[in-house]
Amino acid sequence: xxxATPLSLEAAxxxxxxxxxxxxxxxLEQGLPLTPRPWQALAEQAGMTExxxxxxxRRWQAEGLIKRLGLVLRHRRLxxxxxxxxxxxxxxxxxxxxxxxxxxxxxxxxxxxxxxxxPDWPYNLFCMIHGTRRDRVLSELAAIVERLGLDDLEHRxxxxxxxxxxxxxRYAREDEPRDRLAP
Amino acid sequence: MTALRPDTAALDAADRRIINRLQEGLxxxxxxxxxxxxxxxxxxxxxxxxxxxxxxxxVLSRFGPMYHAERxxxxxxxxxxxxxxxxxxxxxxxxxxxxxxxxxxxxxxELNMWFVLATETPERIPEAIAGIEAATGLAVYNMPKEExxxxxxxxxx
Numbered sequence: 001x002x003x004a005t006p007l008s009l010e011a012a013x014x015x016x017x018x019x020x021x022x023x024x025x026x027x028l029e030q031g032l033p034l035t036p037r038p039w040q041a042l043a044e045q046a047g048m049t050e051x052x053x054x055x056x057x058r059r060w061q062a063e064g065l066i067k068r069l070g071l072v073l074r075h076r077r078l079x080x081x082x083x084x085x086x087x088x089x090x091x092x093x094x095x096x097x098x099x100x101x102x103x104x105x106x107x108x109x110x111x112x113x114x115x116x117x118x119p120d121w122p123y124n125l126f127c128m129i130h131g132t133r134r135d136r137v138l139s140e141l142a143a144i145v146e147r148l149g150l151d152d153l154e155h156r157x158x159x160x161x162x163x164x165x166x167x168x169x170r171y172a173r174e175d176e177p178r179d180r181l182a183p
Numbered sequence: 184m185t186a187l188r189p190d191t192a193a194l195d196a197a198d199r200r201i202i203n204r205l206q207e208g209l210x211x212x213x214x215x216x217x218x219x220x221x222x223x224x225x226x227x228x229x230x231x232x233x234x235x236x237x238x239x240x241x242v243l244s245r246f247g248p249m250y251h252a253e254r255x256x257x258x259x260x261x262x263x264x265x266x267x268x269x270x271x272x273x274x275x276x277x278x279x280x281x282x283x284x285x286x287x288x289x290x291x292x293e294l295n296m297w298f299v300l301a302t303e304t305p306e307r308i309p310e311a312i313a314g315i316e317a318a319t320g321l322a323v324y325n326m327p328k329e330e331x332x333x334x335x336x337x338x339x340x
Contacts, residue, residue: 031246031247032247034234034235034238036227036231037213066249069208069211069215069249070205070209070246071205071243072243072245072246073244074244100332102332103332103333111331113329113331114328120265121263121326161291163286163287164275164287164289
């Protein structure tokens with residue numbers, strides 16, 4: 001827990017950028033203040049106006065630096081104990097279609113195409129399915145296979161049995177889960 | 184996690200509605216909590232108070248912006264090892280000693296150790312992999328994302 005990763009939003013600096021913007025990113029890494037005017041609170045700390053802070057955040061969202069403003073759930077604390085990384089061997093010409101359809105399933109929390117590592121690893125599509133119990137995850141997976149007609153695709157559900165390290169703390173990435181891909 | 188805390192936090196209906204709503208994101212307005220509280224039919228004070236408790240109880244690890252690692256100029260990949268059972272503990276220590284390892288999970292497969300590597304630049308990924316191979320004596324299976332299929336970022340609680 002609380003692993004500081006080498007990446008930081010603060011460090012993502014463009015040339016000629018005001019120091020206040022870098023300070024704002026450093027503050028944002030710690031999370032949004034839980035006060036009625038969070039942008040105003042950040043503005044005071046960063047030496048900016050509330051309006052400037054909101055404009056920066058809007059721009060960073062538009063540029064994709066910030067994906068969204070939201071929360072990071074600790075699934076295990078919510079009793080969502082079972083999670084499976086479901087891996088599929090999908091013919092290359094079908095993988096984009098299958099990936100898009102899997103991603104639309106509400107039980108699927110992540111869906112990526114990754115390279116096969118033959119001969120040991122034939123799977124090229126990865127998705128995460130979470131649930132309170134292992135049998136629920138497996139029945140959800142069976143329902144998805146049936147619904148999407150994927151029974152011809154070789155797939156496996158790899159449950160995690162132990163988390164040896166989970167990223168927490170100041171830097172949360174949306175694209176590589178927290179309690180998601182990984183768990 | 185401390186021993187004093189139960190494994191599973193108890194959420195009431197209002198907590199669940201708050202979490203489900205905020206998984207969709209916070210509006211970028213001057214008083215975002217008031218806006219969300221109004222949608223949920225509770226007061227701004229109650230929303231802020233409940234969020235504080237959810238953070239304190241460890242249900243939420245963080246509240247704020249989610250970053251896009253690649254846009255920050257960083258490198259990111261998912262990697263796996265096939266670790267012989269007798270070596271598992273030693274290999275775990277060796278892998279976790281690398282600061283680039285952001286998550287590390289044991290999974291049920293011949294490839295039984297799965298971890299995410301995050302580096303300051305994409306060029307640092309191969310270096311980290313070479314370091315882990317040297318430290319563990321095992322081949323790293325590097326499986327970087329080639330395409331992302333966007334999910335609805337919402338896990339109902």
